[in-house]
Amino acid sequence: MLKPMVTTGNATGEPFKKLARLLHETFKKRIMPVRSGGIMKLSNEVLVIVLVVLLGIGALVVRNFPFSQGDLDKDMPPTITSFDLFAGTSWTKWIHDSEDARSNPPYRVMGVQSLTVQPVYYFLFIAAFTKLTTINAYQTTQLLTHLSSVLVILVLFVLVRRALGWKVALISTVLAAFPAALWMFQMYIGFQYDQYAFLFVPATMFFLIAFFTKQLDRRQLIIAGVLIGFFAVTMWLSHYVELFLYGPLFGALWLFFLWKEKSFKDYFLLAGIIALVVLPYVIFFYPLTAQGHLAGGFAQNFNNMVNLGTPSPYPSYWPHPRFTFWLNLLGLAGLAFVGVKTFKRSWNRTQALVLILIAYIIAIGLSNYIGIDANRTARQLFNGLAAAVVFPALGIYLLYMLATSAEVLKKFSIVLLLILLAGIAYVSAPRTFNELRQIDQGTFVDDQKWESIRYIRDHTPSSSKVFYLNGVFHEFAMFGERVFSEGWVLPNPESAQFNFQHLCSGNWTPVYAGHWGNAEFAFATQQRVYIKDRPGWNTFTYVAPFDYPEAKNAFVYNNTISYVPLPFFDYAVVEYKGTQLDPCVAFFLNQSLERGHTLAWNNNKMAILKINKEAKP
Amino acid sequence: MKLPTKEELKPLAWIAGGLFALALAGVLFTDTSATGMFSLAFAIFAYLVAPGYFVMLNFNFDTLERVILGMVVSAAVIPAILYTANLFGLAISRLNVIIAILLVIVLAVVYRKE
Secondary structure, three states: OOOOOOOOOOOOOHHHHHHHHHHHHHHHHHOOOOOOOOOOOHHHHHHHHHHHHHHHHHHHHHHHHHHHOOOOOOOOOOOOOOHHHHHHHHHHHHHHHHOOOOEOOHHHOOOOOOEOOOOOHHHHHHHHHHHOOOOOHHHHHHHHHHHHHHHHHHHHHHHHHHHHOHHHHHHHHHHHHOOOHHHHHHHHHOOHHHHHHHOHHHHHHHHHHHHHOOOOOHHHHHHHHHHHHHHHHHHHHHHHHHHHHHHHHHHHHHHHHHHHHOOHHHHHHHHHHHHHHHHHHHHHHHHHHOOOHHHOOOOOOHHHHHOOOOOOOOOOOOOOOOOOHHHHHHHHHHHHHHHHHHHOOOOOHHHHHHHHHHHHHHHHHHHHHHOOOOOOOOHHHHHOHHHHOHHHHHHHHHHHHHHHOOHHHHOOHHHHHHHHHHHHHHHHHHHHHHHHHHHHHOOOOOHHHHHHHHHHHHHOOOOOEEEEOOOOOOOHHHHHOOEEEEOOOOOOHHHHHHHHHHHHOOOOOOEEEEEEOOHHHOEEOOOEEEEEEEEEOOEEEEEOOOOOHHHHHHOOEEOOEEEEEHHHOOEEEEEOOOOOOHHHHHHHHHHHHHOOOEEEEEOOOEEEEEOOOOOOO | OOOOOHHHHHHHHHHHHHHHHHHHHHHHHOOOOHHHHHHHHHHHHHHHHHHHHHHHOOOOOOHHHHHHHHHHHHHHHHHHHHHHHHHOOOOOOHHHHHHHHHHHHHHHHHHOOO
């Protein structure tokens, strides 16, 4: 016989009050206690370490294996889905090979020797790492990008653990480790240095919390100041955006606690040390980076850097990162709980600071949607996934606490937690892996195309100029490590139109339209120039590409498209099979051979013509 | 100066062992060569884990915090030293990377107090 349901309280909300009280009590007993140096029992500590390590490894595998397939010896970039990935990888390889981060790769600046204005820390970080391995820079670039992305999750784990306890932290870690593939957009579209720079945001907050909660003695304060200073320098010289987005938050917190604590000596000591570390770099790099837009150009054009007051549209090809329905629901529960606790003012200082950071990251990321846009704010939603999942994690945790408050289940609370974590991983990891694998299938380059790039890289003189008529995706040609022009390039379809209108109608043209690789590293004056040298602190000498008489006769620079006589090049690369333009390319090949150019190399898809007979393989 | 205790070095030994085991698994279950995998494990340990961990020994944080934050510290400080040295003409060579790592470790230990 069924027992009648016993109800207590009335219909005016008594059960809800009880639930709220229960949640409050469990939270107070099981989440709130935070002891410095010993947050949990030893057995739990070991359990957490094991789980964190497993989640870290799993997250790295999910991010890297769909692209590398575990073959880290392969002499080919694993992720070939967008230009930015090529650029980052190419930079790393140049620094690794030349052992110098001060100059541009000549093949990326039209063959001239020039100083770089590109922030190179991220590439240097990977190049130096690569020096200690036998793996090539193509693979380590992607691997460390993915590792940075995992490290972000782990740093947020230690922050959340301090604030909300290890269980909430573990749940948010598993949610961030295996997210929907779209949350990993930044890795296959090429926000590489964004992730690296973002890494120092939660790390800075960690040290600031230790400072604001008076856990540091004078000596530790000095070290923390030095480290925060280096974090700031690294952010600025890798991807300045994060520094300018999050610097104001840290500054405001410093001011607030200075006002509250009136501990002028310590607060100014910390700020002074940070300034001491940062200022020499600012003084040295400011004039240099101000020369180039890629470094922020904040001397010349501050507005260009943050676009304050100038909303820029969310790029149409970007996905809008969003949670599933259930995660949203759980997130709302978590948010409501945080709201209630905030209303009751029952957060301690650590908890409040961590929640402020999380809220700030989300607010910056969402600002794009409410018209308060600044440069690259939308990317913070991708970077800050590990922060955004804390609310759904809190929702899941509340359910877990409700479930384990039953006497029967109390004993098995740890087992239930393990099942919960394994369940989330089991549901999400394979799906993410497969989605990323599918993205990898749609890459722009295959092995046969890569063989042609490798031929150019390994078998042509380093001073060669190469024309890519077709077949190689925009800027992928930079991996050939030669000065190049692209006759088939996405940003300038006019060049392909010019070339193929002639070739497909059977008219030989002695001049070919193309886009010279990496003109963006030059800055536009009347003629595009590069920085050749820096004789003084704020004085520079410049060099123009092809600035010699023979070249001037052959080279007509027309903004982005150049019309160049074929003999100006040493080699020409074509895709002659498997395209809709095969007959046109065949015409080009036959006519070229008739004119005395020779076939240097070919496979079943690609061919390389030797245009300049003097070019030595 | 305060040299790290055995207890403090234990996590490093565990990490080195764990990375070695992972590299071994990588050799057995992936197409990557043994030299590739083991050199990768060495680089992660020497470049990312060790220098930052020694710096973090200066703080009263727990082991997990020291290891994780230590990796972030390494990722900032080692490139900073190398880039600064590079501006003075030193190459970013294998030897100089190792010297930068040792420099951070030695400074962290020397600056540490009882």
